[in-house]
Amino acid sequence: MAIVDKLTDNQIWKSIFRHPMPRDRRNRVVVMLTNFFLHLHPVSVRKQGIALSYTWCMGGTTFFLFMVEVVTGVLLMFYYRPTLEHAYNDILDLRDVTTLGILRELHRWGAHAMVIAVWLHMYRVFLTGSYKPPREFNWVIGVLLLVFTLLLSFTGYLLPWDQLAIWAITVGSNMARATPGVGVEGPGASLLELNGVKLITSSSDAKFALLAGRSVGEMTLNRFYVLHCVAIPLAVSLLIMIHFWRVRKDGGISGPM
Amino acid sequence: MHHQDLTTGVNAGLAWYYLLAAMLNAAAACYVAYMEMVSEGASRAGLGARSRRLPDWLMITFFGLNGLASVVVLFRGMFGEMGFTLAYGLAAIANVIVAIAAGADAAHFAEVMDHGHGVGADDHKPTLDDHIPAVGLGGPVNRTLWTLIWGMISVMFQAMGVSYILGGGFTMPSLFRDAIDYVSGPTTFFTGATLAFVALYAYRKYVANALVAWCLMNATLLFFGLSLTDFDFRDIVVKPDNVPIIGLIVLVAFFTWIGLRRAVINDSRMAKGLPNLEELEPEKTLTWPDLVYTELIAMVGQTIFLTIWAIVLQAPLEQPASSTVAPNPSKAPWYFLGLQEMLVYFDPWMAGVVLPSMIVVGLMAVPYIDTNKAGNGYYTISQRKFAWLTFQYGYLVLWVVLIILGTFLRGPNWNFFGPYEYWDVHKLIPLNNVNLSDIFWVQLLGTSRPTNFLLRELPGILIVLGYFTVLPALLYRYCFRKYTAEAGFIRFSVLAMLLLFMASLPIKMVLRWTINLKYLVYIPEFFFNI
Numbered sequence: 001m002a003i004v005d006k007l008t009d010n011q012i013w014k015s016i017f018r019h020p021m022p023r024d025r026r027n028r029v030v031v032m033l034t035n036f037f038l039h040l041h042p043v044s045v046r047k048q049g050i051a052l053s054y055t056w057c058m059g060g061t062t063f064f065l066f067m068v069e070v071v072t073g074v075l076l077m078f079y080y081r082p083t084l085e086h087a088y089n090d091i092l093d094l095r096d097v098t099t100l101g102i103l104r105e106l107h108r109w110g111a112h113a114m115v116i117a118v119w120l121h122m123y124r125v126f127l128t129g130s131y132k133p134p135r136e137f138n139w140v141i142g143v144l145l146l147v148f149t150l151l152l153s154f155t156g157y158l159l160p161w162d163q164l165a166i167w168a169i170t171v172g173s174n175m176a177r178a179t180p181g182v183g184v185e186g187p188g189a190s191l192l193e194l195n196g197v198k199l200i201t202s203s204s205d206a207k208f209a210l211l212a213g214r215s216v217g218e219m220t221l222n223r224f225y226v227l228h229c230v231a232i233p234l235a236v237s238l239l240i241m242i243h244f245w246r247v248r249k250d251g252g253i254s255g256p257m
Numbered sequence: 258m259h260h261q262d263l264t265t266g267v268n269a270g271l272a273w274y275y276l277l278a279a280m281l282n283a284a285a286a287c288y289v290a291y292m293e294m295v296s297e298g299a300s301r302a303g304l305g306a307r308s309r310r311l312p313d314w315l316m317i318t319f320f321g322l323n324g325l326a327s328v329v330v331l332f333r334g335m336f337g338e339m340g341f342t343l344a345y346g347l348a349a350i351a352n353v354i355v356a357i358a359a360g361a362d363a364a365h366f367a368e369v370m371d372h373g374h375g376v377g378a379d380d381h382k383p384t385l386d387d388h389i390p391a392v393g394l395g396g397p398v399n400r401t402l403w404t405l406i407w408g409m410i411s412v413m414f415q416a417m418g419v420s421y422i423l424g425g426g427f428t429m430p431s432l433f434r435d436a437i438d439y440v441s442g443p444t445t446f447f448t449g450a451t452l453a454f455v456a457l458y459a460y461r462k463y464v465a466n467a468l469v470a471w472c473l474m475n476a477t478l479l480f481f482g483l484s485l486t487d488f489d490f491r492d493i494v495v496k497p498d499n500v501p502i503i504g505l506i507v508l509v510a511f512f513t514w515i516g517l518r519r520a521v522i523n524d525s526r527m528a529k530g531l532p533n534l535e536e537l538e539p540e541k542t543l544t545w546p547d548l549v550y551t552e553l554i555a556m557v558g559q560t561i562f563l564t565i566w567a568i569v570l571q572a573p574l575e576q577p578a579s580s581t582v583a584p585n586p587s588k589a590p591w592y593f594l595g596l597q598e599m600l601v602y603f604d605p606w607m608a609g610v611v612l613p614s615m616i617v618v619g620l621m622a623v624p625y626i627d628t629n630k631a632g633n634g635y636y637t638i639s640q641r642k643f644a645w646l647t648f649q650y651g652y653l654v655l656w657v658v659l660i661i662l663g664t665f666l667r668g669p670n671w672n673f674f675g676p677y678e679y680w681d682v683h684k685l686i687p688l689n690n691v692n693l694s695d696i697f698w699v700q701l702l703g704t705s706r707p708t709n710f711l712l713r714e715l716p717g718i719l720i721v722l723g724y725f726t727v728l729p730a731l732l733y734r735y736c737f738r739k740y741t742a743e744a745g746f747i748r749f750s751v752l753a754m755l756l757l758f759m760a761s762l763p764i765k766m767v768l769r770w771t772i773n774l775k776y777l778v779y780i781p782e783f784f785f786n787i
Contacts, residue, residue, distance in 0.1 A: 105567030175609025
């Protein structure tokens with residue numbers, strides 16, 4: 001213990017960690033209250049509430065995978081340029097040349113795993129009826145997070161700019177063309193006319209807004225890149241904060257109410 | 258077109274696959290032979306001490322041999338071509354030793370019990386050696402018998418694995434494959450999934466039993482292993498982007514089972530007036546270390562898992578994007594393939610916009626329309642049957658099963674292909690679907706279709722209007738009167754609309770399969786087809 005004591009018994013350490021090692025009950029409480037990362041948790045939790053066969057650990061897994069995606073994503077942004085000229089070749093380089101090109105694998109498989117984890121989290125919350133009062137609104141936030149997770153994955157799917165990417169996005173975004181009212185092939189769109197001029201055309205409908213063009217092109221790549229790297233992660237971060245905050249405020253982690 | 262079903266690489270892969278299957282069953286044999294099988298919640302007070310222990314020598318042998326195998330793999334260069342085979346042999350011997358030792362020890366324990374401590378003996382009092390299953394999961398099992406069964410299955414899987422590593426593996430009989438391909442189709446697949454779901458609900462007490470679940474898992478392992486010997490099956494399943502779906506299937510099956518099991522136990526406990534599992538330990542525990550350490554271990558474990566996955570499986574990268582050469586089939590990302598499958602039955606505005614929006618809105622509405630106060634924070638089925646059935650059918654059958662269908666069984670031109678069928682671009686499926694207006698005016702009345710589209714589509718429009726007005730009234734009258742009285746008319750209306758939208762997919766499927774119906778309402782003038 002002498003080395004540990006030397007290491008911890010000085011001004012620098014004490015300025016960072018404002019409590020002794022959490023070895024006794026008092027300091028195990030204090031560590032939860034004074035550490036920024038730990039204060040997300042309450043000081044104590046229901047014993048059965050953290051049993052693995054009860055919680056499945058999938059909400060935490062989703063959050064962990066989100067952080068993996070953020071870290072690997074930021075690193076990938078150093079290597080990737082979202083232009084028709086470079087996108088595909090940058091991915092090729094990541095595969096064949098770049099040191100730690102495995103980042104892309106981590107990012108892609110992490111994304112798939114996150115989609116699965118978020119579904120399983122929702123599944124568990126439903127099966128334990130944990131959306132019931134007072135947690136109704138947090139379930140709604142959770143549904144939004146689910147939708148945003150799928151959108152994150154969807155927008156990221158285009159970035160490698162290979163055949164798999166553009167045709168998956170083409171198939172997916174073709175749906176927007178059929179949006180009722182605002183898609184050029186959607187029911188009701190042809191009724192929107194002003195003095196005989198159609199308001200909804202293939203260059204002004206929902207699909208155009210999504211793709212920034214009539215078909216998947218360079219502007220789509222740019223649009224999806226910004227959505228994928230900035231807009232949606234910001235929205236997700238905000239929602240995650242609310243989600244966690246409400247877990248604490250709405251009666252703590254799941255358990256019989 | 259015929260490809261070789263078994264190559265050297267496939268043989269090696271299958272050998273390791275069966276090694277893992279054998280290891281799982283050896284572990285199961287060990288569990289039944291040595292471990293404490295007194296269920297959660299059973300009072301340990303008054304139970305005699307346990308005498309069964311996992312022998313140290315067995316663990317040392319098992320991990321020693323597997324460690325040795327890992328070393329051989331790392332330094333395989335020194336062993337020439339025999340490196341992997343040698344490593345495999347060591348790991349296989351470890352499995353077999355564990356399986357046989359567990360079986361022998363279980364027999365020995367039984368003998369000890371029979372001579373003075375056994376069930377038949379007068380002085381037998383329950384001990385921690387006995388199997389005391391959770392409430393609601395049936396009676397105790399014969400530990401010796403089941404140790405021997407899992408041990409035997411382990412040895413059998415291991416023998417299969419050895420035969421593959423030696424290159425003399427066998428394939429799934431083509432007669433069997435052809436039979437499965439022959440009966441496979443969207444109809445049989447979806448109907449089968451629905452029936453399986455009903456069976457899961459009806460026989461949940463049996464499925465919740467670990468023995469039954471383990472038998473099902475072994476059957477699945479064998480079936481999947483044999484299927485992997487087929488070239489066309491393998492070709493689809495091991496596509497890098499399809500691998501997550503295999504993971505999804507395994508995880509969803511596992512967690513469905515866990516949830517089902519806990520619900521069955523809770524329901525039985527509550528029926529007997531016992532507290533449910535979640536209320537057994539109401540006391541709190543400190544977050545540090547109990548939760549923080551769990552999270553740390555989970556993060557480390559997931560990091561390792563993700564890293565290995567990333568090293569072993571390269572992320573897919575196809576040819577550079579070309580807007581002129583469309584791949585056939587063109588598929589959306591896998592998590593949207595359930596929606597893409599709906600395109601078979603609905604136009605894009607329904608399958609791609611309205612129904613997905615309904616899913617999102619419906620999910621958000623769940624806490625507000627489910628006014629049942631029971632089942633808050635614990636697993637139960639009997640206290641919330643309607644919610645359970647609706648959600649599970651939507652999630653398991655209409656979402657996960659459709660994703661599986663869209664990923665593995667839809668090939669070029671979105672035609673259906675059996676699991677062992679070659680994805681032939683030229684496969685022709687006759688499309689003889691007709692619209693309701695044709696059925697009504699031409700086939701039924703024997704006249705030509707009216708030119709006015711409103712008149713022409715009147716039968717379909719009436720049916721759709723009736724679906725959304727008459728059915729809610731009937732639902733109210735016969736099913737939801739009590740619910741509406743409690744929850745109010747608005748909640749009932751939302752619930753009824755969501756239910757009808759959800760039911761529209763299976764209904765449209767059945768109409769397609771039975772009377773080849775394409776559209777109920779067909780107004781291409783306004784892109785309004787239902």
